[in-house]
Amino acid sequence: MKKSITIVDIAKEAGVSVSTVSRVLTGKVKVNEEKRRIVQAVIDKYNFQPNAMARGLINSKSNLIGILTADIRNPYYSTLIVSCEQAATERGYNLLLCNSFSDRLNEFSLLDRLSQQKVDAMILIGGAPDEVETDKEYAEKINALLEETPVIITGNLNGTNCKRVNIDENRAMQLIMDYILSLDGIKSVAFAGGSRRYISNVTLRDCYKNMLEKKGLKYIPEFDVENERYDEIGGREAMDKILSNGKVPDVVIAVNDFTAVGILKSIHEHNLRVPEDISVVSFDDTYIASLVTPQLTSVGYNYWEFGEKIISTAIKLIDKREVPEEIFIEPKLIIRNSCKTE
Amino acid sequence: MKKSITIVDIAKEAGVSVSTVSRVLTGKVKVNEEKRRIVQAVIDKYNFQPNAMARGLINSKSNLIGILTADIRNPYYSTLIVSCEQAATERGYNLLLCNSFSDRLNEFSLLDRLSQQKVDAMILIGGAPDEVETDKEYAEKINALLEETPVIITGNLNGTNCKRVNIDENRAMQLIMDYILSLDGIKSVAFAGGSRRYISNVTLRDCYKNMLEKKGLKYIPEFDVENERYDEIGGREAMDKILSNGKVPDVVIAVNDFTAVGILKSIHEHNLRVPEDISVVSFDDTYIASLVTPQLTSVGYNYWEFGEKIISTAIKLIDKREVPEEIFIEPKLIIRNSCKTE
């Protein structure tokens, strides 16, 4: 590997001083047009890329945004991260990606690494910020970080004042409920999957219960089944449990698309049909929703907007501009074929 | 945001020189045990993280590996990238993630950004390296990059000498063929989806054709249907075409799991059943394979090994050690329920 070309080499070849080269590079100070042309020509000739580390050292700015997520294999996360990456790229930032696999120790050491890289901001998606009970040590860690670096989260992190970008869960549940109850002959609504250990799930379940009562339907505890796993297996387990006492709900709300897939399978195995016997709705509208048969009616979000809001909040914070404590993302219902409509 | 603490602050508080602090930080040179303890205590007290940019500037090493991929939302890529991230983290490297969305212009500018960040190595997964006809300009770009930075690819990039880590496509097709032909009553085998524009697909199709003939089966052109889209829609289109002339193959090989999903749907819409009427096999064994009904028999890879090989190749190159031109990943067949076995 050759040693890479530097601003000094460019200056030499262009016959100017390094500061002049620097000036044409940054473009902030006027340079004689003729000189500018010559310098630019040399830059282009070598496709010279100024060393970001040297630049960063001077402005205390790495142009890096660290993003810590639970597991990028989950389509919800990967979709969100692609949006973030896009928004960041457009604004001249690069993304440093870390997966914690929801392991606390991992998260700690990854946070240290991000701060070692002097990322300009950190974004925490999933993992600890999702939990209802913020672990004290974690909050302290984040607070220490906040002294030096803006931290944006999805979820909430009690005891810290990270800025938050979140889905309006209440609105999401409301969209689902309004839709469900607009269908004919709905008497019972089940909610399958998810755990009250996670903040968003508490919001969802509370809203589910409230709306049920407001609409004059009975809340049936056996139809409200939690499950720690947010995947297909979790969905199947939850649905098996719901159907285990012989009663069949008219609709089941799945905590996410993966869970819905398990629910679909469980229903199938019980020799019932979707949507003829049971309707199914879910959250997130990942591509899974349109992959399965029947295609799922699901509450989705504008992921581009979601990622954009996260990144623009981060950059505002980097630029020391004001941002609201919490920004909400508006959900929207995507109607497909998993609910009985006639 | 407070200005972050530096090695000078640590030195001052510990009552030693900066070099001593640096020595305990790097651990390469012996330091008096007593002093080491004191310094370490101060470091711990502030959870001091040495500035990676300053370090990098000195050793010309960023500890960053750039990874350029087509689209991380595709589970094949996200699974591979998670493995890379894991392997990189274990070895003290961080991943800079970029998505090109297979857009050539995008790839170009992202490559420049990675070289601006002075990443220690670049990994190219999907996009240009996958294509049979390497675009000349692209190859030149990569060759220029190679002067300064190791580049590892998945695929092949004619006219460059990037090191390659690839799936053994021939072996993969062989596994499928051997399995298929071990089943009873298989007379005709279709291949659906994928395009000969991509190198791996050429390998696959050639192997498909050869093995067919070697096993004494006829190669039927109408059963070999390409499709540019590697998704569900592409699969449906391809399968519709296969079935359009009235003949029904005994098995259809799908170019990947997504395509297989479309194939499943098309078969269903033609009032045929899988696996009773038609068997289906696919490549990649992403989680999609076990999500759909019936679960897909699919050729998979050890993604952890795949990512590990990519990263260890990168790091060997960074350390100027020898590596083979190409490393192959051994595929393995995962048998599920999409083939008629009795």
Add this chain to the structure above:
DNA sequence: CTGAAAGCGCTAACAT
């Protein structure tokens, strides 16, 4: 408008 020089935070000779 331009060049010389200082300095960002750190490491690695070089002295001691």
Add this chain to the structure above:
DNA sequence: ATGTTAGCGCTTTCAG
């Protein structure tokens, strides 16, 4: 074993 110092590549005063 430890402190002093040069210098990594760049930007930004500061003079001129």
